[in-house]
Amino acid sequence: MTRVMITGAGVISSAGQSxxxxxENCLRGVSLAQDIPEHWLNYYQPRSKVxxxxxxxxxxxxxxxxxxxILLSIPALIGLCAAYQATENAGLxxxxxxxxxxxxxxxxxxxHIGTGLGAAHSPFxxxxxxxxxxxxxxxxxxxxxxxxxxxxxxxxxxxxxQPRVNPLVIxxxxxxxxxxxxxxxxxxxGAVETSCAACASGTVAIGKAFRSIKTGETDIxxxxxxxxxxxxxxxxxxxxxxxxxxxTPYQGLGTENRPFDQNRSGFLFSEGGAAILVLESLDxxxxxGQESQILAEVVGFGQSSxxxxxxxxxxxxxxxxxxLEQALKEACVxxxxxxxxxxxxxxxxxxxxxxxxxxxxxxHHRPLVNSTKSILGHTIGAAGAFEAITTAMSLHHQMVxxxxxxxxxxxxxxxxxxxAQADLRVALTHNxxxxxxxxxxxxxxxxx
Amino acid sequence: xxxxxxxFVESKICELxxxxxxxxxxxxxxxLRVKEDLGADSMQVxxxxxxxxxxxxxxxxxxxxxxNDVTLGWVRDFxxxxxxxxxxxxx
Numbered sequence: 001m002t003r004v005m006i007t008g009a010g011v012i013s014s015a016g017q018s019x020x021x022x023x024e025n026c027l028r029g030v031s032l033a034q035d036i037p038e039h040w041l042n043y044y045q046p047r048s049k050v051x052x053x054x055x056x057x058x059x060x061x062x063x064x065x066x067x068x069x070i071l072l073s074i075p076a077l078i079g080l081c082a083a084y085q086a087t088e089n090a091g092l093x094x095x096x097x098x099x100x101x102x103x104x105x106x107x108x109x110x111x112h113i114g115t116g117l118g119a120a121h122s123p124f125x126x127x128x129x130x131x132x133x134x135x136x137x138x139x140x141x142x143x144x145x146x147x148x149x150x151x152x153x154x155x156x157x158x159x160x161x162q163p164r165v166n167p168l169v170i171x172x173x174x175x176x177x178x179x180x181x182x183x184x185x186x187x188x189x190g191a192v193e194t195s196c197a198a199c200a201s202g203t204v205a206i207g208k209a210f211r212s213i214k215t216g217e218t219d220i221x222x223x224x225x226x227x228x229x230x231x232x233x234x235x236x237x238x239x240x241x242x243x244x245x246x247x248t249p250y251q252g253l254g255t256e257n258r259p260f261d262q263n264r265s266g267f268l269f270s271e272g273g274a275a276i277l278v279l280e281s282l283d284x285x286x287x288x289g290q291e292s293q294i295l296a297e298v299v300g301f302g303q304s305s306x307x308x309x310x311x312x313x314x315x316x317x318x319x320x321x322x323x324l325e326q327a328l329k330e331a332c333v334x335x336x337x338x339x340x341x342x343x344x345x346x347x348x349x350x351x352x353x354x355x356x357x358x359x360x361x362x363x364h365h366r367p368l369v370n371s372t373k374s375i376l377g378h379t380i381g382a383a384g385a386f387e388a389i390t391t392a393m394s395l396h397h398q399m400v401x402x403x404x405x406x407x408x409x410x411x412x413x414x415x416x417x418x419x420a421q422a423d424l425r426v427a428l429t430h431n432x433x434x435x436x437x438x439x440x441x442x443x444x445x446x447x448x
Numbered sequence: 449x450x451x452x453x454x455x456f457v458e459s460k461i462c463e464l465x466x467x468x469x470x471x472x473x474x475x476x477x478x479x480l481r482v483k484e485d486l487g488a489d490s491m492q493v494x495x496x497x498x499x500x501x502x503x504x505x506x507x508x509x510x511x512x513x514x515x516n517d518v519t520l521g522w523v524r525d526f527x528x529x530x531x532x533x534x535x536x537x538x539x
Contacts, residue, residue, distance in 0.1 A: 066467050067495040167494055 004213045005285050005446065006295045008092070008278035009389045010085025012078040014052040014270055015376055017062070018085060023393050026375055026401040027419040031254035033268055033377075039149050040234035048246035050256050051237060051269040052377035054230070057081065063097035073119035073172035075272065076181045079226035082274035083182045086222065090278035091290045099187035103220075107284060110190040111179045112209040112223040113276075114201030116381030116433075118175030121231040151232050178226045182276075190218050196381070198433030199344070200303070201225055202275065203384030203441055207301035209279045210441070219284045224276035225385030229269070237269050243311065245348055258405035259345035259371040260352050260415060267346040268377030275385035277392070296392035297444045299426075300331030306436030313351055313432050317358045323430070323438040324362065331442035333426050338367050338442075340400060340422065342391045342429040345371025346378055351432065356411035366414040368422055374404035384431040388441055391429040395445045398424055452531045457504070457524050464499050465520070468492055478521025496523075506530040 009019050014032045016022035032052040040046070059069050062081040069077065087093045092100045100109060136156070143152050171177055176194040183192040191212065195204040202225025209223035229236045240246050247256035248265040257268035279298060285291055304323040308314035328334065341363070344355055359369060372383075372390045379386060394400050400422055403415045430440035458476040466472040470487035473480055482488045482496065497508040504527050514522070 067492055070468075070495045070498050071491055166498065168498075 002214050002216060003282040004210050004298045005280050005282055006277050006298060006392045006443075007280045007285055007290055007293045008086040008088070008090025009295065009392065010082040010089065010276050011273065011386065011389065012054070012057065012081050013273035013275070013376060013379070013386065014054055017055065017057065017081075019089065019389070019393075022389075026372065026390060027399065029375060029402040029404050029419070031404070032375065033254050033256060035253070036234060036237065039146075039151055040237065042146055042149055042151075043233055044238045044241075046238060046241040046246070047244065047248050048237075048241050048256070048266065048269065049249055050247065050253065051271060054078070054271045054273065071168055072181060073122045073177065073228070074230070075115065075119050075226050075228035075274070076172065076178055078228065078272070078274040079113065079178045079276065080181055080185055082224065082226070082276040083186065083222055086224075086276040086278050087186060090280070090293055091288065092220070092278065093186075097185065099185075101187075104287065107220060108190045108218040109188040110209065110212055110218040110221045111183045111188050111192045112195065112205040112212070112221055113179035113182065113193070114195040114197065114203070114205035114225040114381050114385065115175050115178055116196065116198050116201055116227055117229065117236070118196075119172050119177065119228065120236070121228065122169055122172040154232065182222055186222065188222065197437035197439065198435050199378070199380055199383050200431040200433035200437040200439040201381035201384065202386070203388065203429070203431045203439035204303060204437070206277060206279070206298070206385060206388050207303060207439060207441060210298045210301050213279055213281050219281050221279045222276060223279055223385075224274070225379070225382035226274040227272040227380045227382040229380065230271040240269060247347060255405060257347055257374060257377060258407075259343075259347040259374045260356060260403060260410055260413070261406045262408040262410050264347045264349065264352060264410075266348050267373060270377035270379045273376070273379045273382050273386065275382050275389050277385065277389060294446045296395040297446050298441060299444050300327040300329070300333070300442030301440070302326030302328075302330070303437070303439040306438065308436055310436075311434050313354050314436065315350070315354055317354065317361070319436070320358050320430075320432070320438050321362070323440050324428075327428070327440040327442050331426070331444070333442065335363050336365050337426045338363060338428050339424045340368045340391070340394060340427040342387045342394070342427065343369050343371050344431050345373050345403070347371075347373065352410060355432075356413060359413060360411055368400050368416055369413045370400055370403040370416055372401070374406075375401065384429070384439065387429045387431070388443070391427045391441075391443050395424050395427055395443055398422060400424075452504075452528065454524070454528065457527050460503055461520055461523055461527070464496060464503065468495050468499065473520075476520060478519060478524065480520045481517040482520070482523075483517040500527065504531065
């Protein structure tokens with residue numbers, strides 16, 4: 001059976017715009033929480049007051065042309081940036097933003113991208129001016145009340161002339177645009193798929209890439225997750241806040257986000273990010289002479305559905321158990337073989353209670369357990385891909401990052417409170433998404 | 449607000465196509481064709497339209513662009529016709 005390796009990874013995130021920067025910040029357990037933009041409070045009084053915004057990207061430096069910056073949505077841009085990094089790290093391209101070349105003629109390439117909301121902000125931002133043009137007099141009144149409000153200022157600036165529609169709004173909004181743009185920029189002509197499974201999207205996309213290589217359908221897959229949840233009014237933030245899923249104030253900035261702590265109150269809303277991996281058959285890696293680039297091996301994938309609730313995880317664990325059983329069986333390992341679990345670890349009351357109950361019940365030998373979301377916040381459709389990268393880096397470097405802000409653990413699990421060296425051979429990473437989507441990957445340290 | 453000058457429009461169009469098109473012109477020439485001479489593909493033409501919109505506040509609807517390859521002179525005249533003394537651009 002074909003062995004599947006991870007040979008490259010790239011990230012655009014609140015914690016860094018390169019793999020090394022991201023990993024270093026994970027090990028440091030940095031806090032990324034910042035106050036939400038003040039003008040959002042003009043439209044809504046949220047329970048949560050913090051988010052983890054993305055840094056400003058220098059797209060030109062990251063390999064994005066001026067034309068692409070005009071034509072593409074933000075998630076498409078950050079997805080491309082991460083894909084460029086990943087293919088560079090894997091040695092598949094010789095220059096940034098170059099097409100994949102120099103492979104054997106029969107080599108097959110594919111793209112598998114997970115996203116929760118696609119580019120949902122695009123229609124809003126594109127049509128907002130169009131829709132509210134009749135309200136210009138009211139906006140002028142609003143500007144008198146809120147003279148410094150950037151949204152009102154921007155909207156009025158956009159209303160100087162007749163409203164018009166961006167001819168590319170559909171091309172920007174369609175969720176498959178993220179995978180399609182990677183395909184056409186890198187010259188990938190095999191399967192190009194989009195997985196949409198809420199918070200499990202990235203995990204599912206990587207799982208499908210793994211299976212496509214394992215079954216011989218493709219040799220190299222660009223796979224991961226992309227999400228962008230920023231919009232001018234904070235409407236996505238408000239939606240999650242209204243559902244009471246976001247972290248509320250605790251003991252100051254940076255303490256709100258506390259997965260697996262007794263005083264958790266929800267997740268840290270991330271503006272999003274892109275996490276892209278290169279998965280590749282071992283034969284392909286060897287033929288390219290790139291064994292030194294291998295970060296980890298993917299050995300198992302499982303997925304299931306709760307068929308229970310559109311937003312809440314099922315408390316009985318049956319579906320999660322089924323997911324895990326599939327993944328471990330495919331990986332040919334037992335629960336006792338798992339040394340490390342990169343948990344879903346959102347910080348919501350119900351997720352952490354159900355997840356720790358499941359881990360404690362299934363893994364009696366106290367594997368290390370941490371939550372990357374305790375640092376990065378929740379990137380929704382990209383989360384599983386970020387966590388797969390973190391898991392691969394942990395296996396590669398034999399280190400785990402701390403799980404932030406656990407003062408009073410809700411369960412007696414083996415949480416690292418600081419970055420720690422560890423003898424890691426087999427690791428599990430899993431995600432549970434709105435809609436009841438569950439997905440898990442089993443990764444191994446690469447051994448010849 | 450002053451009427452937009454021909455020189456200003458030409459220099460700004462030259463600046464945009466230099467940034468967006470594969471084959472940048474040394475200077476503005478009304479006869480240069482966007483696709484044939486500057487090497488633009490259809491997406492680069494749309495990028496130029498969106499940039500002109502942002503720069504001059506003109507609605508360059510794809511339906512109003514001739515099917516044949518437009519020249520920089522056509523683009524200049526479109527911008528100028530959209531902005532007369534009574535309807536200046538937001539410069």
